[in-house]
Amino acid sequence: MQAHERITAAIAAATKSGRPALVPFITAGYPKPADFIYTLKAIAAVGDVVELGIPFSDPMADGMTIQRSSFEALRQGVSLKWIFDQLDSASGEIDAPLVMMSYLNPLLAFGYDKLADRALAAGVCGFIVPDLPFEESAELRAALEAKGLGLIQLVTPATPETRLQTLCDASRGFVYAVTITGITGGGAGLPADLAQYLDRVARLSSLPVCAGFGIRAREDVAAVGKHAAGAIVGSALVEVLERGDDPQPYLRSLIGQ
Amino acid sequence: MSALLQADEASALLAAAIRGELPDERGRFGPFGGRYVPETLVPAFERLEEGVREHLHDASFQAEFRKELHEWVGRPTALTFAPRLSEIWGADVWLKREDLAHTGAHKINNAIGQAILAKRLGARRIIAETGAGQHGVASAAACARVGLPCSVYMGAVDMERQAPNVDRMLRLGAEVVAVESGDKTLRAAIDEALRTWVTDPEGIYYLLGSAVGAHPYPYLVRELQSVIGEEARQQMIDLAGGLPDVAFACVGGGSNAIGLFYPMLGDDIELIGVEAGGTGNGLGQNAATLATGTPGVLQGSYTIILQDDDGQVQETHSISAGLDYSGVGPEHALLQATGRVKYISATDDEALEALEELCASEGILTALETSHAFAAAKKYAKEHPGKRILIGNSGRGDKDMPTLTKYPARTRSHAGA
Ligand SMILES: Cc1ncc(COP(=O)(O)O)c(C=O)c1O
Numbered sequence: 001m002q003a004h005e006r007i008t009a010a011i012a013a014a015t016k017s018g019r020p021a022l023v024p025f026i027t028a029g030y031p032k033p034a035d036f037i038y039t040l041k042a043i044a045a046v047g048d049v050v051e052l053g054i055p056f057s058d059p060m061a062d063g064m065t066i067q068r069s070s071f072e073a074l075r076q077g078v079s080l081k082w083i084f085d086q087l088d089s090a091s092g093e094i095d096a097p098l099v100m101m102s103y104l105n106p107l108l109a110f111g112y113d114k115l116a117d118r119a120l121a122a123g124v125c126g127f128i129v130p131d132l133p134f135e136e137s138a139e140l141r142a143a144l145e146a147k148g149l150g151l152i153q154l155v156t157p158a159t160p161e162t163r164l165q166t167l168c169d170a171s172r173g174f175v176y177a178v179t180i181t182g183i184t185g186g187g188a189g190l191p192a193d194l195a196q197y198l199d200r201v202a203r204l205s206s207l208p209v210c211a212g213f214g215i216r217a218r219e220d221v222a223a224v225g226k227h228a229a230g231a232i233v234g235s236a237l238v239e240v241l242e243r244g245d246d247p248q249p250y251l252r253s254l255i256g257q
Numbered sequence: 258m259s260a261l262l263q264a265d266e267a268s269a270l271l272a273a274a275i276r277g278e279l280p281d282e283r284g285r286f287g288p289f290g291g292r293y294v295p296e297t298l299v300p301a302f303e304r305l306e307e308g309v310r311e312h313l314h315d316a317s318f319q320a321e322f323r324k325e326l327h328e329w330v331g332r333p334t335a336l337t338f339a340p341r342l343s344e345i346w347g348a349d350v351w352l353k354r355e356d357l358a359h360t361g362a363h364k365i366n367n368a369i370g371q372a373i374l375a376k377r378l379g380a381r382r383i384i385a386e387t388g389a390g391q392h393g394v395a396s397a398a399a400c401a402r403v404g405l406p407c408s409v410y411m412g413a414v415d416m417e418r419q420a421p422n423v424d425r426m427l428r429l430g431a432e433v434v435a436v437e438s439g440d441k442t443l444r445a446a447i448d449e450a451l452r453t454w455v456t457d458p459e460g461i462y463y464l465l466g467s468a469v470g471a472h473p474y475p476y477l478v479r480e481l482q483s484v485i486g487e488e489a490r491q492q493m494i495d496l497a498g499g500l501p502d503v504a505f506a507c508v509g510g511g512s513n514a515i516g517l518f519y520p521m522l523g524d525d526i527e528l529i530g531v532e533a534g535g536t537g538n539g540l541g542q543n544a545a546t547l548a549t550g551t552p553g554v555l556q557g558s559y560t561i562i563l564q565d566d567d568g569q570v571q572e573t574h575s576i577s578a579g580l581d582y583s584g585v586g587p588e589h590a591l592l593q594a595t596g597r598v599k600y601i602s603a604t605d606d607e608a609l610e611a612l613e614e615l616c617a618s619e620g621i622l623t624a625l626e627t628s629h630a631f632a633a634a635k636k637y638a639k640e641h642p643g644k645r646i647l648i649g650n651s652g653r654g655d656k657d658m659p660t661l662t663k664y665p666a667r668t669r670s671h672a673g674a
Contacts, residue, residue, distance in 0.1 A: 057570040058439070058555065060448045061295040061455065067438055079567040104293055104554045109568025131293045131554070135283075156297040158458055163299070181297060182456045 003125040004150025006097040007173035010048045011208040011229050020225030022255050023210055025051040025234035027069035029078035031242055037090045039241065044096040046251040051232060054080055054102035061130040063185030065235040080106050087122035097125040099152065104132045112143035119149055126150035126173040134170055157181050157197050168205040175205045177228060179213045185235035186214045190223060198227035221254045261594045262287065271595040275523040284472020289587035292471040293554045301458035306473045308378045313480060325369050326484065329402060330359045336492035341618035346638035349645040351497050353489040355513065355652060356623060360395045362652030363485060363513040364466060368395035370481035371464045372403045380462030382406040386450040388415055388443035389579035389626060390422025391652055392466030397431035407431040410450045412442040415578045422656045440572045443582045447556050467510025468586035471557030475586050482516025485649065490520050493647060501647035503527040503637065507630040508600065509579045511586035513651040518598060530589060531633040533575030534602035544573035546585040547593050547600035555584040576605035576660065577625035603632035609664055611635060612654065624652035625660065
């Protein structure tokens with residue numbers, strides 16, 4: 001099985017057990033770098049796929065919570081290299097497939113070929129790059145696919161139909177359906193026409209669709225779960241960690257466990 | 258940085274630039290440029306690109322734009338001979354007076370052009386970022402002129418050092434949004450404007466203030482600012498007796514510099530861009546992006562940026578808010594890589610000194626940004642006596658009074674002599 005197929009399989013397993021897949025997001029090394037692997041293991045024990053945020057100096061698609069976590073992790077010295085070293089040290093101890101969410105520049109600076117090698121070795125199965133539109137993605141996609149890693153495409157409510165098809169076809173692992181026209185961490189709730197939008201994406205995609213942005217509570221996961229295979233929970237989980245609370249009860253509560 | 262391109266590739270790209278063929282259809286200036294934006298904004302950028310293609314060189318747009326430049330902005334701006342400076346420097350010094358444009362800087366050329374475009378594209382409101390506040394003031398004025406609401410994003414640090422401009426924006430009817438995140442300067446303001454645009458990509462028009470960002474902005478801003486170089490070129494022929502030997506412009510994002518240089522790329526004129534040398538050569542002490550940066554992606558464009566080994570964008574320092582930026586327009590990255598334009602820097606102190614000298618000798622209070630170009634031109638004049646020098650005087654310095662009052666005016670001691 002190629003690495004990106006592990007992501008799809010993990011989501012399919014949740015579907016088979018009759019619940020939406022849960023994809024928790026954390027900013028790597030936040031709030032404390034020393035707790036990174038401990039926190040990751042705790043989250044991976046509940047989540048079906050785990051999304052790891054790579055901190056960046058200019059998180060232009062992120063709201064206050066993820067900005068704050070990103071700046072603080074950087075201040076404490078977290079880097080992509082450090083994250084890979086940490087993941088290597090925990091190799092074999094984390095079952096859930098990992099997906100890295102990174103802005104493009106840290107990946108460019110790291111070098112695409114080295115990135116793919118180290119990601120594969122560290123149990124990373126795919127990448128989400130919020131400032132890399134499909135048109136600019138050929139080079140990174142090729143480097144990742146050479147190692148069986150997936151580049152996960154985002155689609156949004158603003159994406160026109162023809163483009164939606166292109167993006168669904170290009171995606172690997174799953175299709176990331178952004179729920180709102182906005183940035184992460186929005187507190188305005190999910191849009192009224194979410195169901196139609198998610199159904200539309202699901203119709204065009206042969207991969208499972210996971211919905212993210214603005215998902216905070218059990219009702220959100222349930223609402224999204226009726227029309228998508230999985231729910232991505234970012235800012236709300238980061239806030240739980242920020243408060244020093246145990247993430248497991250929170251994550252379990254989202255899927256009614 | 259010329260190692261980025263092979264020699265034959267560099268000369269082919271420069272020839273293409275001179276023929277007006279760049280950016281290419283992918284928004285590239287050779288390797289630089291492109292469009293690295295969140296998926297939510299992709300349709301908005303496609304609409305903008307389509308709108309630019311349809312309107313920018315359309316006769317009715319051009320007629321309205323030229324009329325506004327003439328009747329409202331006050332163009333053409335003067336070309337001024339600087340006799341005392343010429344004598345002191347041992348050169349023939351000419352100033353292209355963008356400080357005389359409405360609202361006091363070149364920024365208005367771009368702002369009114371894009372505001373007219375936004376209106377034609379059916380925008381409901383306009384957002385803009387600003388560093389020195391000049392683009393914010395220009396946007397506020399242009400939005401009032403075309404009748405669209407305007408919100409300006411400005412770093413909290415910049416709001417303090419450019420306080421007079423904050424008040425001007427408010428009086429011109431704009432909302433000013435203080436940006437407290439990141440480095441609280443221009444870069445953070447752009448990030449925040451992009452975040453806002455993502456919330457309403459159909460209703461909002463983002464009026465970007467420099468030749469930076471994702472395609473088509475670097476192209477759009479260059480086309481709107483090229484009026485500077487077109488006028489200056491003709492004025493030099495008419496008034497100075499010929500083209501200059503060398504032209505200087507300060508470079509923040511690079512809009513006044515590309516506006517001055519672009520129409521002269523094919524001429525036998527040495528072109529020199531001047532960045533902010535800040536307080537020294539260390540990372541974080543300056544904003545000399547082209548002189549010390551490396552290629553990377555920042556805010557939508559593959560260009561030269563100030564970053565660490567991990568690809569984290571570095572904070573900058575400059576006494577001038579308008580040059581205090583970790584990136585630079587992608588076309589400048591190409592012009593440097595081809596060797597056509599040379600990019601150097603001037604320090605905070607050199608800029609302050611140049612500002613005083615210009616004030617005392619020619620009665621022109623120039624902007625702190627612009628002062629960097631004067632500082633570099635002065636050095637050049639000392640090393641190359643007798644040259645005909647053109648300086649892009651990008652803006653006036655009234656906005657800098659809160660900063661300037663912290664430095665005692667050295668020239669005042671001449672008053673009784
Ligand atoms: C007077 C003046 N000159 C120059 C600049 C730098 O911008 P750019 O490099 O885009 O011309 C600014 C920016 O605020 C400015 O106000």
